[in-house]
Amino acid sequence: MHTLKMKAGVNLASLQEYEMETNVVTNGYRGSTLPNVHAYVNVNGMWDLPAAIEQREFDIQEDISDRLDHSEDSSILSTENALKDNPFHVTFITDVQMHELHTDIGANGSGLIGEFESLPFGEHQPCYVGKRQENISKNRYKTIFPYDHSRVILKASVDNSDYINANYIKDSDEKIAYIATQGPKNSTINDFWQMVWQENVTQIVMLTNLMEDDKIKCSQYWPESTDEEYYGDINISKCEERHFAFYVIRKFTMSNSEGSRVVTQYHYTKWPDHGTPDPFSLVVFHSHVLRTKTAEIEAPKIVHCSAGIGRTGTYIAFDSLCKEGKSKGTINVASYVKVMRSCRMNMVQTYEQYKTIYLALNEEFKAPVRTKSxxxxxxxxxxxxxxxxxxxxxxxxxxxxxxxIKPVCTKDDFRDGTLHGVNTEEEEMLQLDRYNLYLTPTVSHRGNYIRAIYVSSFLEENAFIVTQYPSENGAVDFLRMIIDNDSDTVICMDTLAEIESSTAWLPEPSLYKPVGPYSLQHEGGSEIDVKVTSVKIQAGTVKLSQDAIQANVFVTENINLALF
Structure with missing residues (x-):
């Protein structure tokens, strides 16, 4: 017989509320034959489960793998007292069709919150090994321990310890596909590389920066330069490092007396500590991880952030559910998060992270990233x-x-524009506050708002500034923006003859033009495929820098951009 895992609130004599997992036999059905409807129950003496049980899969607590050591005391607390005098409550979670993701996210905001809050949270399995006195210093955080039944057991260590704060995580096909772990500490770097070696890992996904908000989130566990470094008996040398807008790719050669192999680290650098990443940026990053996987090696990916539960759980859920959605056409986010939490405590920490899984999946399936040579x-x-x-x-x-995949926006998303006189009802083009560019207070009696946003390229964050052509009144702010951002190139996609305010800041040949506190000088130009004008910007009679600001203005002429 298989069992249905249920979450029961426990009223103890002290009136403290505890949560624990209890096994309930479901009329002899095996978990693998049942569809994925989940029931969370506070029990009042009896169970009242609907017929839908016969259509969903329940058992998520099967043994992780024969490779795991079960020698530790894994006795389960008795649930006899948990089944008394508690209100009865059931919440069901259903599969989502991939083509319905966008609708489900937009129309079911409160439902997603309830779905997330219904999931088991806290410590639900024994963590005896991580709490041993000799292992306490190896944990980055005082309350985050690996479950004993799924922990990674080191086969060899310098200090003869087999402990590392890491757990095996199953994918949606019940295969061990990931290792979720904390960011290495100085004292555990050798253990980390030992784990990489023994598990045949070739991909490491890092989702935190070394420092965030002046706090150490992870120790640097790789050599800075191409010089070799030893971590225990493992030699690591960095052979490649490439920077992109939101992430860095590093390749290492690791070797010891048994041989050598190449390991790739995918370091996502723009995940805010107390926030969530842009879903599309996460999709682009994930696409890079997938397409550079070593096909011939079947080994788990190591995924870590700082604690190894929040961002780590979000990424693993996205990756696993991508595979599930492509193979089955449906996903069940809540079901898989519960699977992860049965392997490691509190995977996906916040509702915002939980929603990010949905948003990233929607981006992936509605507009997938496809690269071409x-x-x-x-x-x-x-x-x-x-x-x-x-x-x-x-x-x-x-x-x-x-x-x-265009996000549904509300007036709150354009609040800053509204405060500065932008009519959100009539304007066809509105800029979201989170992408706004703000000016420094270098000119008196001028505000910091301008109709402009940052746009990243594939290789560089905030590589471009997108804005409207300046009106005569806005020319000063346009120049402030150029100076604030050290911009040396302005590209105008319209014919200047069509723009009434084209002379608002652009001087005539061989002339100076005053614009507020600035003085602009026409330096020359050319006109072959495009018209190019070179302009020098000065602050009055004082240069803004040793050579002043040089702005090369590219003006396109007679180009038909209406390709479709």
């Missing part, structure tokens, strides 16, 4: 410019898919 891209563009090319339809569908 340069040669493949060139070939597709050659086909595209043919009149009979079917690629026109493909690109139209691709562009439309972006509309399908």
């Amino acid at each position: 340069i040669s493949a891209f060139r070939e597709s563009m050659q086909h595209f410019f043919r009149e009979d090319s079917p690629d026109h339809i493909i690109f139209q569908k691709e562009f439309k898919s972006l509309s399908d």
